[in-house]
Amino acid sequence: MAAAAIRRPAPARSATIGPKRCWRPSSPACGPTGEDDRRGIERLSAFLPFPDGALFDIGWLSALADEVPRAEALDRARPVVAGAIRRTDAAGAAALAAIDALVTGAALDAIPALLAAETEGLPEAAAASERSLHDLMSRVAYKRRELMPLFPPLIERIAAVHAAAIQACGRARWRLMAARARLRPGRPSSPIQGAGTRYVKSDRFDARAAESLPAIDRTRADRILKRLGEVPVPDELELRPLDDGDDLWTIRAGGASRFILRVERDRRGPFYMVEDVGPQAA
Incomplete structure (x- = not known):
């Protein structure tokens, strides 16, 4: 299934960052x-x-x-x-x-x-x-x-x-x-994967992931990402546009985290470049 052809699912509930009480002493x-x-x-x-x-x-x-x-x-x-x-x-x-x-x-x-x-x-x-x-x-x-x-x-x-x-x-x-x-996109870090929806990590993904997630969460996210290539894309991944544009999409990455996917194209058609991952904001 081509990336651009994926229908937008109904809005899903996203993880939120709950309020925390914060005081800071400086005296x-x-x-x-x-x-x-x-x-x-x-x-x-x-x-x-x-x-x-x-x-x-x-x-x-x-x-x-x-x-x-x-x-x-x-x-x-x-x-x-x-x-x-x-x-x-x-x-x-x-x-x-x-x-x-x-x-x-x-x-x-x-x-x-x-x-x-x-x-x-x-x-x-x-x-x-x-x-x-x-x-x-x-x-x-x-x-x-x-x-x-x-x-x-x-x-x-x-x-x-x-x-x-x-x-x-x-x-x-x-x-x-x-x-x-959008402003600092990466290039494919490996051959494009996926039997239906095609995807590949960008060559900047690993460094960005290390900024946002501990190793155990990155391992879990990698396992979840592999399901993006299934046919059809599992509903539990909650694939949806990231914002009002159609160039960035997002899927669950475990817990409160989500992947950021950028739509790219080659001779075979559209595919997802996996650019980033991290906790989603409220």
Whole structure:
């Protein structure tokens, strides 16, 4: 069956990247961090689109530690927490704008950094920050329990801003992967395979796959890819166009991952060039 002749199946459900709660400490007030925490923060700070490597700074709440009369504590704390909410929202908006700019500018070399921030940097920093925030809340509750109702709105905003950033990283990464398949296409790395639908890996596929998937997932993806040559193409591969164009298609690669296939032609007709693989964005 020729690649161009494949009918578009009904839209299938795709794997999504669920929201994650993320906080990042960047103040001595957070207390000591372990080696794992430092590695997570370093991965995040190396990802340039985030302003100063942080979407939330526990130092914004440092004024809550000031010794004030109990009668004044609540009135003084309200603007501190409100200010932290505003700064969190501003940092989140700046991050989303910077991530969008990567796509607009076709920053193909940012794909590995986006994946690292999406899957490692942000989640690891989130765990360290959550511990630090809970520590701050515990100390505040010990001295000024009446301040505790001020924290839930801030916690919700921090979670929402970071979840949006994680999802934006995934969407930008996937769009840049599609752009890379179009702008930096590969050549066949071997003879074309497949008894019905013909396909072949590009000579750039292996390096790209190694960026996105661990070895065990690449092995599983290779087994799934072989089924593309079956007649007919199995429904469970969910073969469908990647976007509004007809030059890129996609199939499942196991778990949340999908292959990106580019339609090519030779003297025998159309075939799929397997250009990339990685986790699909929400």
